[in-house]
Amino acid sequence: MAAVVALGLWTGGPDTRPIAQSVEPQIAAMQAPLYPGVALYLGISGTVVADVEVDGSGTAKVVIVSSTSKWLTAPTLTNLKTWRFETGFPASFRVAFHYVIKGDPAPPPDNPHVALDLPTGVTVTARPIKPTVVY
Numbered sequence: 340m341a342a343v344v345a346l347g348l349w350t351g352g353p354d355t356r357p358i359a360q361s362v363e364p365q366i367a368a369m370q371a372p373l374y375p376g377v378a379l380y381l382g383i384s385g386t387v388v389a390d391v392e393v394d395g396s397g398t399a400k401v402v403i404v405s406s407t408s409k410w411l412t413a414p415t416l417t418n419l420k421t422w423r424f425e426t427g428f429p430a431s432f433r434v435a436f437h438y439v440i441k442g443d444p445a446p447p448p449d450n451p452h453v454a455l456d457l458p459t460g461v462t463v464t465a466r467p468i469k470p471t472v473v474y
Contacts, residue, residue, distance in 0.1 A: 364393050364430040364458050370421040374438060374451040374465040375414040382467060383408050387415040387436045391458070397424040404433070411438055437462040444469035 378385075385407030392400045401419045406412040415436045424430075437460070444467045451465035 364428060364432060365425040366422055366457055367397060367425050368421075368423040370418060371453055372418045372436065372461055372463050373414070374440075374463050375410055378408060378410040378414075378438065379440065379465055380468055381410065382440060383410050384438055384440045385411050386438070387411050388433060389415065389419060389436075390431065390433050391419065391422075392431045393424045393429055395427055395429050397426040399424065411436070432458055434459050434461065439464045440467050442466040446471060 387406040388404045390402045390404055392402075394400070399419065399422050401416060403412055403416060406415075418436075419434070439462065441464060446469050449466050449468075451463050454460075454462040454464070456462075
């Protein structure tokens with residue numbers, strides 16, 4: 340009977356098992372993303388989009404697809420290089436890092452708010468820098 344089932348000739352009803360399952364990559368470790376200091380001081384908001392390929396060992400290879408500012412690109416790439424994934428599940432996905440400046444000015448350093456929608460979205464929101472005068 341096992342040979343009949345393996346050939347798909349089982350007459351007890353249709354085989355409804357999925358042919359292949361898509362596995363969403365599971366992040367095992369990462370550093371929290373920060374708002375890039377230079378971009379924050381310059382008042383730069385924007386988005387960086389990257390394609391990420393995860394191999395079987397859980398290591399990610401990152402390719403930047405687009406960026407609205409060079410001041411956001413390098414810190415995003417640095418953060419993505421800290422991401423480690425569960426082993427045994429190769430995958431690829433696209434992630435967007437959104438950097439937003441909003442709210443009332445605050446003296447530095449003001450901790451940004453980080454919202455994670457992993458593995459496809461990261462939003463880092465910071466308040467604008469309040470200028471300080473030192474005599």
